[in-house]
Amino acid sequence: MMNSNEIIDDIANKEYEFGFTTDIEMDIAPPGLNEDIIRFISAKKNEPEWLLEWRLKGFAAFKKMQFPKWQHFEMPELDLQALSYYAAPRKKKQLNSLDEVDPELLATFEKLGIPLNEQKALAGVAVDAVFDSVSVATTFKGKLKEMGVIFCSFGEAVQEYPDLVRKYLGTVVPHSDNIFAALNSAVFSDGSFTYIPKGVRCPMELSTYFRINAQNTGQFERTLIVADEGSYVSYLEGCTAPMRDENQLHAAVVELVAMDHAEIKYSTVQNWYPGDKDGKGGIYNFVTKRGICKGNASKISWTQVETGSAITWKYPSVILQGDYSEGEFYSVAVVRNKQIADTGTKIHHIGKGTKSRIISKGISAGRGDNSYRGLVAVGPRADNARNFTQCDSLLIGNQCGSHTFPYIESRNKTAMIEHEATTSKIGEDQIFYLNARGIDTEKAVALIVNGYVKEVLNQLPMEFAVEAQKLLSITLEGSVG
Amino acid sequence: MLTIKNLHAEVEGKQILKGINLEIGKGEMHAIMGPNGSGKSSLASVLAGRENYTVTEGEVWFNGKNLLDMSPEDRAREGVFLAFQYPVEIPGVSNLNFLKTALNEIRTYKGLPALEGREFLKLTKEKQQLVDFNANLMNRSLNEGFSGGEKKRNEIFQLAMLDPQLAILDETDSGLDIDALRIVSNGVNKLRDAEKSFVVITHYQRLLEYIVPDFVHVLYNGRIIKTGTKELALELEERGYDWLKEELHLKESV
Numbered sequence: 001m002m003n004s005n006e007i008i009d010d011i012a013n014k015e016y017e018f019g020f021t022t023d024i025e026m027d028i029a030p031p032g033l034n035e036d037i038i039r040f041i042s043a044k045k046n047e048p049e050w051l052l053e054w055r056l057k058g059f060a061a062f063k064k065m066q067f068p069k070w071q072h073f074e075m076p077e078l079d080l081q082a083l084s085y086y087a088a089p090r091k092k093k094q095l096n097s098l099d100e101v102d103p104e105l106l107a108t109f110e111k112l113g114i115p116l117n118e119q120k121a122l123a124g125v126a127v128d129a130v131f132d133s134v135s136v137a138t139t140f141k142g143k144l145k146e147m148g149v150i151f152c153s154f155g156e157a158v159q160e161y162p163d164l165v166r167k168y169l170g171t172v173v174p175h176s177d178n179i180f181a182a183l184n185s186a187v188f189s190d191g192s193f194t195y196i197p198k199g200v201r202c203p204m205e206l207s208t209y210f211r212i213n214a215q216n217t218g219q220f221e222r223t224l225i226v227a228d229e230g231s232y233v234s235y236l237e238g239c240t241a242p243m244r245d246e247n248q249l250h251a252a253v254v255e256l257v258a259m260d261h262a263e264i265k266y267s268t269v270q271n272w273y274p275g276d277k278d279g280k281g282g283i284y285n286f287v288t289k290r291g292i293c294k295g296n297a298s299k300i301s302w303t304q305v306e307t308g309s310a311i312t313w314k315y316p317s318v319i320l321q322g323d324y325s326e327g328e329f330y331s332v333a334v335v336r337n338k339q340i341a342d343t344g345t346k347i348h349h350i351g352k353g354t355k356s357r358i359i360s361k362g363i364s365a366g367r368g369d370n371s372y373r374g375l376v377a378v379g380p381r382a383d384n385a386r387n388f389t390q391c392d393s394l395l396i397g398n399q400c401g402s403h404t405f406p407y408i409e410s411r412n413k414t415a416m417i418e419h420e421a422t423t424s425k426i427g428e429d430q431i432f433y434l435n436a437r438g439i440d441t442e443k444a445v446a447l448i449v450n451g452y453v454k455e456v457l458n459q460l461p462m463e464f465a466v467e468a469q470k471l472l473s474i475t476l477e478g479s480v481g
Numbered sequence: 482m483l484t485i486k487n488l489h490a491e492v493e494g495k496q497i498l499k500g501i502n503l504e505i506g507k508g509e510m511h512a513i514m515g516p517n518g519s520g521k522s523s524l525a526s527v528l529a530g531r532e533n534y535t536v537t538e539g540e541v542w543f544n545g546k547n548l549l550d551m552s553p554e555d556r557a558r559e560g561v562f563l564a565f566q567y568p569v570e571i572p573g574v575s576n577l578n579f580l581k582t583a584l585n586e587i588r589t590y591k592g593l594p595a596l597e598g599r600e601f602l603k604l605t606k607e608k609q610q611l612v613d614f615n616a617n618l619m620n621r622s623l624n625e626g627f628s629g630g631e632k633k634r635n636e637i638f639q640l641a642m643l644d645p646q647l648a649i650l651d652e653t654d655s656g657l658d659i660d661a662l663r664i665v666s667n668g669v670n671k672l673r674d675a676e677k678s679f680v681v682i683t684h685y686q687r688l689l690e691y692i693v694p695d696f697v698h699v700l701y702n703g704r705i706i707k708t709g710t711k712e713l714a715l716e717l718e719e720r721g722y723d724w725l726k727e728e729l730h731l732k733e734s735v
Contacts, residue, residue, distance in 0.1 A: 424572075428532065433569045435553035436529050436562075437583035437639065438590070447582060451573025451622070 028217070029086035035059065037085050038186050044086065045155050045189075048162060054175060058185025061176035068179070071313060072371040072403055073340045076284065078249065080218075085187045087217040128153060128192045128208045140204065149233075150195040151206055154222055157193035164195055168226050172255035172292045172319070180251040181288040184220045188253070191221035196231040196262075205461050207236040210252075218249040225255070227262035229295065234265040236464055247275075247310055252287045260295030260322065265303070267460050268316075269468050272308035277366070279338030282310025289316035293325030296351070301328035303459040305468045306341060315373065317346035320354035320382075327356040330456040334472065335368025335400070344374035344405075349385035349415070358389040361453050364400035371403040378415040385415040393423040394452050396445070446473045482507050482678055483548075483647055488539035490527045497523040499703030500539070505647070508675040512689055512714060513682045515700035516722045521682045522566060524700070525651040529563040530556050543647070557583075558590035562645035564636035566652045571623040576635070577605070579623045580642055587643060608641040612668030630661035637668040648672075649680045654688040666691030686718035699725055 029037060038059055042052040067075050128138040128151065144151050150161060157165050175185035192208045208223065227233055250272065256264050266289075275282025285308075291300035302316040312335075318327030329345035347356040362370040370393065378385045393402035404421055426448050434444035450457075450469060457465045483505040490498040497520050505511055515521050527534045528541065530553035541548040548556060571579070584604075585595040596604065609616055614634055624632050633653055640648050650669070654662055669679070669692050681692060689697070689711060697714045699707040701722065706729050707713065717725075 427569070429569050430571055432529075432531055432553060433565065433571070434579075434583075436557055436565075437579075437643065438554050438557035438587040439583055440552070440554045440586070443582065443586070447574055447579070448571060451571060451575075454573045 027086070027088050028084050031082050031084045033080050033083070033085065033183075033187070041086050041187060041189060045158070047158055050166060051158060051169075054170065055186050055188075058175035058182050059187075062179060062182035062186055065176075065179040065182060071342050072373070072405070073311065073313075073342060073369065076247065076311070078284070080183070080249075083249065084217045085220070086189055088189075128206075129211070144202075144204070147200055147203065148197040149200060149202055150193065152193055154188070154191035154193050154224070157224075161193070161195070164226070165193065165224070168224055168255070168257055169222075170255075172257060172290045173253050173288050177288060180286045181253050184222065184251050184253045184288070187218075188220045188222045191252070192223045192225075194223075194225040194233065194235065196225075196227045196233045198228045199230045200228075201231065202233040205234050205236055207238065209238045210250075218251060220250075221252050223252070223254040224257075225264055225266070226257045227259065227264045227298075229259045230261045231259075232263045232265075234267070234461055236267040236269070236461060238269045238271070247282055247284055248273075249284045249286065250309075252289075254287070254289040254316075256291030256300055258291065258293050258295060258298035258300050258322075258325075261297050262295060263299040263301075264291060265301045266291070266316070267464065268302075268304040268306070269460075269464060269471065270304065270306045270308055270312070271471060274308045274337065274339050275310040277337045279310065282339070283308065285309035285312045285314065287314040289314060290319065290346075291317070291327075292319040293322050293327060293351075293354075295325070296322040297324045297326075298322050299326040299328075301330070301459070302345065303328075303330040303456065304332070304343075305453075305456070305460070305471070306331070306333040306343060307471055309341075310339060312339075312341040312343055315344050315346050315375075317348070318356065319348045319350065320356065320385075321350045322354075323351040324353040324355075325351055326354065328459075329356075329358045329360070329374075330459045331360045332363070332453045332456045332468075332472070333361075333370055333372075334363045334365070335370045336364075336366040337368065338366070339368045341369070342371040342373060344372045346375040347377070347387065349376075349378040349382040349387070349412075352381060352383040352385070354382055354385045356385075356387045358387070358391070359455055360389075360391045361456055362391075362393045362402055363396070363449065363452070364393065364402045365396040367399045369401040369403075371405060373405040373407075375407040375409070376417055376419075377408075378410040378412050378417070380411045382412050383414050385412060387415075387417045389417075389419045391419070391421040392452070393421075394449070395423065395425045449473075482544060484540075484542040486540045486542075488524075488527070488541060489537045490523065490534050491537055492523065492534050496537075497534075497703055498527065501700075501703070501705060503698065503705065505678050505680065507678060508673075509696065510673065510679045510681065510692065510694045512692075512694035512697045512711075513680060513700055513705075514684070514686075514697060514714065514717060517684075519700045520703045521700050522651055525563055525566075525649050525680075525682055528556075528561065528649060529553060554586070555590075557643075557645075558587050560646035562640055562643060562648045564633075564640060564648065564650040564653050566655065568624050568632040568636055570625045570627075572625050574623050575620055576623050577619050580605070580639065583639070584642060604642065608638065611671055612637050612641045613664050614638040614668075629656040630658065633657060633665055634661065634668070637665055637672075641668065641672055644677075646676065647678050647680070649682070651682050652684060653681070654683055654685065662688065663691060686714045689714045701726065701729065 038055050042055060138152055173181050176182055194206055196202050258264050272283035272285055293300050300318045306312050320327050327347050333341040333343050335341050345358055360372045362372055364370040372391050376387045391404055395402055406419055408417055431441055431444045457468055460468055485501050485503040488498050488501040513521055536549055581601055588595055694711055697709050698705045707725055
């Protein structure tokens with residue numbers, strides 16, 4: 001018969017299923033962080049002078065900064081000089097079509113469930129696949145272009161649409177925003193660029209899939225999405241990495257810009273390698289994500305399902321500048337083994353009549369430690385701003401931790417801010433109740449967890465909600481019995 | 482159908498059941514009564530397989546199978562149903578989804594095909610009407626925000642849906658007003674048939690006015706000290722338990 005200790009052991013011992021490595025010839029820059037490597041990256045990518053200067057400004061800012069101390073975990077030692085800042089699959093010539101992509105790479109993505117062949121691809125989803133430092137393929141580019149939608153790798157955007165990139169790059173997350181954003185600004189290698197023209201409702205889900213493969217590298221990509229007046233786009237990112245004993249740094253930056261009446265829905269299903277059950281290895285996921293609702297009545301919605309990484313440290317935020325603009329943050333963060341998550345959001349209400357909604361669901365198992373940290377700031381001009389925050393924690397077992405750090409700053413008397421928080425445990429009595437109805441413990445835990453996160457998963461695009469549900473089950477259930 | 486032999490059990494090192502013997506035949510309705518702390522609910526928990534109870538001695542046979550060797554979920558799949566005294570709340574899991582999962586787990590165990598879509602809903606509707614269960618509660622989260630009476634009625638509804646061979650009702654009458662009691666009892670009576678057996682655990686004779694038992698057992702200090710028919714329940718209502726306790730002490734001192 002199962003008892004709850006065995007359930008917890010199972011949860012702690014389930015293995016990571018995307019931990020394979022791809023054996024492929026790579027161009028890898030020697031380790032070290034300095035101006036030379038920045039110039040090397042910039043030259044490798046044939047960048048214009050202004051971008052190199054911007055990188056160097058980022059590097060200058062980085063050198064003046066120190067690692068923060070306010071986080072609710074012990075900052076791991078990061079030897080940034082030991083990392084290589086550029087790793088790309090070696091290619092012989094310019095790729096013109098998917099046929100020329102290394103079959104080994106296609107096979108890798110296929111194995112991850114991301115077929116890059118358009119015939120095989122998920123209908124209605126366009127994918128930009130990023131392998132270590134570079135984008136290897138983008139599907140459905142042509143079809144999207146017919147509607148004026150630009151969806152390509154960041155490197156390509158710099159070549160093809162330099163004015164657009166220059167106009168928006170760093171406008172939401174400045175090069176000196178924080179130490180990891182500054183580092184990213186200096187050494188970012190690739191990422192995705194999306195522009196949705198006025199009045200266009202993007203006909204398919206756009207998606208980036210990030211894969212770290214090489215050893216001793218960091219991944220520093222940038223995503224920039226601009227939704228022009230009255231447009232709509234739904235964007236999803238997914239990520240995995242091989243199992244390695246060393247920790248790897250992932251310091252990405254995502255910037256979103258929504259103009260008048262535009263809407264951006266950004267979803268993340270994060271499944272980086274979390275390290276083993278003793279906390280060895282795993283990705284440090286230190287990411288800066290921020291969107292600005294620049295236009296009136298615009299809307300930005302973040303949804304994240306965070307199950308991987310040794311440490312997840314990020315606060316996808318929204319600046320509500322336009323009047324009557326709206327920001328949302330839906331989050332499920334799962335920690336188990338010795339994983340750490342310190343995540344949440346920041347919502348800045350600047351325009352009048354702005355609204356925000358925050359739903360955070362933390363799940364802690366094993367010896368995991370989960371913190372919600374969130375800021376709701378209402379500026380003096382934000383008349384009648386409204387916020388609703390709900391912040392729930394679910395504990396499985398008695399060795400995990402869960403913490404909530406809400407910050408509320410209101411400088412407008414007409415603002416209404418609500419904060420609700422609950423902490424609950426998957427109780428033995430709940431499991432026994434379900435057992436007594438013929439449902440085994442493994443299914444019982446899955447049923448309870450899925451019920452708990454339903455409100456957030458409902459926000460994901462259909463195809464991915466199912467995936468996320470499966471991922472949660474795999475992450476939490478273990479093989480009971 | 483169910484044979485309990487010399488059952489001893491403890492919880493947190495404390496002996497709670499001290500040698501229960503009980504034989505329940507097909508289609509029979511047994512009532513178990515007794516003062517607070519006599520072990521009534523513990524007996525229900527042990528039969529259903531609650532983890533913190535340890536059986537130290539004795540046997541329980543259900544349709545020729547050793548019940549004590551089975552996990553709680555297998556006991557349920559074999560046909561043992563416990564209507565909880567305090568049904569738990571599970572937020573976010575709809576009553577309907579929960580029932581469908583439970584029903585299909587049991588059906589799969591029995592080698593029957595899972596009930597999907599329309600078939601499942603048809604069965605739901607039928608049973609809902611049979612036990613007079615409020616359809617509005619079907620799509621709500623399992624027991625969340627239900628009143629005490631609604632929770633108990635949900636237990637009876639689940640009983641109707643899962644159609645076990647043995648139903649143990651653990652103080653299903655506690656906390657019910659007279660109308661709810663009548664509805665719950667009507668539901669139970671409608672589910673009675675020649676194949677299904679019941680063990681009704683109750684404090685009060687009141688319930689037994691609606692659900693008429695074939696046998697009444699008095700549990701005291703971890704043992705069944707008297708067995709009778711429905712008249713015994715009336716006698717207990719009138720005289721309380723003290724006379725039985727005295728009778729017992731008298732016997733033991735001889």
